[in-house]
Amino acid sequence: MSLLTLPKPDETILRRRDEIIRQLKKLVPEAVLITDAEGRRTFETDALTAYRCMPLAVMLPGSTEEVSAILRYCHDNKIKVVPRGAGTSLSGGALPLEDSIVLGISRMTRVLSIDEANRAARVEAGITNIAITNAAAVHGYFYAPDPSSQLACTLAGNIAMNSGGAHCLKYGVTVNNLLSVRMVLMNGEIINIGGDYLDAPGYDFLGLITGSEGQFGVVTEATVRLLKAPEGARPMLLGFDSSEAAGACVAAIIAAGIVPVAIEFMDKPAIQVCENFAGAGYPLDVEAMLIVEVEGSNDEIDALLGTIAEIAERFAPRVVRASKSAEESVSIWKGRKAAFGAIGQLSDYFCMDGVIPLSKLPEALTEVGEICRRHRFRVVNIFHAGDGNLHPLILYNANDRAELERAEMCGAEILKLCVKLGGCLTGEHGVGIEKRELMRVQFTAADIAQQMRVKGVFDPDWLLNPAKVFPLEGRERQ
């Protein structure tokens, strides 16, 4: 373990492991219970693979009632629980603790109903993000939030992290597309928040639990809003001689009153890697590239892309290329969507997730480059430019512990920079374990104390995913 540490496990719980497993087996005989080392190893980490920890056991329940029984038992016996969707968290949100039970929701994947008239889907929360859209597509609808991991990630995880995606500039993030949840609290109590209507009565618990990183409860079912698919969508590539020009172009597009469905940014190293991998026809002789996508009828798309091209001309673009066919559109997006995988084949990387005000983009990119040079790392920048959500990828060697520590320090400096520029530590990946100790950079002690008191509303004993989000030091004073 490098810079980040996990709390010391509770020895009494560790000693009671056999008994706990026996009782859980008896309590929920239908749920999958994984206790052997090989089985547990699948769950010892998530997409933040630098950290690993074997839990006491893993349980995969099949119903809300089973989740409730497990949580009530763990609550009564003061056993920590780490909820897990598909384990795609990039911030270590699903990293187990040695004295914890991992409660995975991945067996609860049913679509319960698609309500076309009210444009809503009721699903079990272990369903993958893409499966919701697949189920809705036969009716011509889609579920808008589209995180890069959408093939694998679960709705439960999306709710826990308030996930976004490439298209959230127009359609919003998870919280904006959620109508209701069925959730189990740590004490086993099952609660329903919201319904098939907009805005739940009373306090906005639905909004509050979204993005609470699995610390308030385990969501087992949810109703999400569906949207009618647009008539069409088409991307445009814009290549520039500098990141400054690309950033200024993004600001000018938005200032002109156009909110494209997506604006993605790639720097030169990113363009090269993605082009080698996907052969998307990206220009290799530019310093920065934007993928701008708009939606509508063919004529509307032509008109909008025409306006965007005119705006781009003010920034001396090297390349202005609107997609001319469905195949070309797919290939343009293929490069972007393959980006993380392509880079992963080259090297291990840390994916940062800081957000900056758009006007600070050139400054931020220059300084990110400086920080990485100082720490002797290569950096690749791919991100959602429309909302200033940076994803610098720091390339490092995970097998070298010293290099891992340096990479973490480098990442921390980048995130501190984002906060200094008026932004925040994380735009869509969550704090998890990764950014826990940086919370004080963005928040005062009073800010953090207020958040921790809200945690206490749902889980006064701090048993649910406890080692995440807040700095470990000083917790007992709250």
Add this chain to the structure above:
Amino acid sequence: MTGNLRLGFHAPATSREISDLVAEAAHAKIPLEVRGRGSKYEVGRWVQSGSVVSTEHLVGISLYEPSELVLSAAAGTPLDDIRNILAEHGQHLAFEPIDLGPVLGTHPGQSSIGGVFATNLSGSRRIQVGAARDHLLGVACINGWGEPFKSGGRVMKNVTGYDLCKAVAGSWGTLAVMTEVTMKVLPVAAETRTLLCVGLPDQTAVDVMTLCLGTPFEVSGTVHLQAPLAAKLSDPDIARSGAAVTAIRVENFPSAARYRVGRLKDRLAAYSPAVELDNARSRAFWEEIRTLRAFAGSDRPLWRISTIPSRAAKLVAIVARTLDIRVAYDWSGGLIWLETPPTSDAGTVEIRRAIAEFGGHATLIRAERATRASVEVFQPLDPPLAALTAKLKAAFDPAGILNPGRMYPGV
């Protein structure tokens, strides 16, 4: 200062003074009525307090970056100041904050921006762009201890820590006193066009509105006003029709708006969409929806009901069996504005019974003080949620001094 605190109206000009005031009230366990500019004073349960803390002197826009779609303002800043500066840059608050002034017998444009978020009142475009709370990016507040805290920030995407903006939005000042709010703003579409169908029965109107939202044309408003309400609008064609009116709004750049309205017209051919409002008439029409003109100048009780769109007309029909009501539907039926006869309980029994059967929640927006003291103004909560509500209140305001009882007894 304690002497002043017991009785009186406090409108400090700095958040520091608000912080001191709340800390002192918490120490002395003296309840405070929390107010913005007081435009919604006559909504909600009555707060039993002789002391008022108002943010009306916390004014000013501290940040506005049109190209970043973000604006920050002190909580007491008049909504109209914000609307005006945004309009100068072709932008707006896309959630179309409802203005309750006219239905409460006062003037429009009296709200503070803090009050808009504290009540989370969103207008017709909520179906497309989300509620007020979806546009609240960051807040600075004073909690019930008198401590300042912040949540969120000024950037569009932010999942750093819990989103306490969501807790504070819609909490009617019962959790904290907002001192500054940062919000997402959006460009105003160049062209607004509105299709009208005239004389549709409620259920058919809901079907029409639902059909429109099931198209890819990004319909941004769907309302249906029963005949007596439509007659109160100022557009001569509508007012003279003497019939119910169903309106479908499309906003985009001009050629796209015209194209989309044309396509919708084809789809709605069976319902004879008789009138198409151009840009200027459309904007005037939707401004009257936003300011609830159809319900102004009356003192009959007015309910705001959020329900499942496809069940809305049935819910209304059940209530109409026993009460003489006037109804407007928004959000394709998902939002019902319902005026009841001036009985002492404002029709609470019938409405709550219908909600229990059809799902949703109802808030009594306009009623005599005596009525609001005797019936539940906000939707009663299920016991588990009521318990969480009390705990959340205690996590922000353990002494229970901020707007106690404004939403629910004991909260």
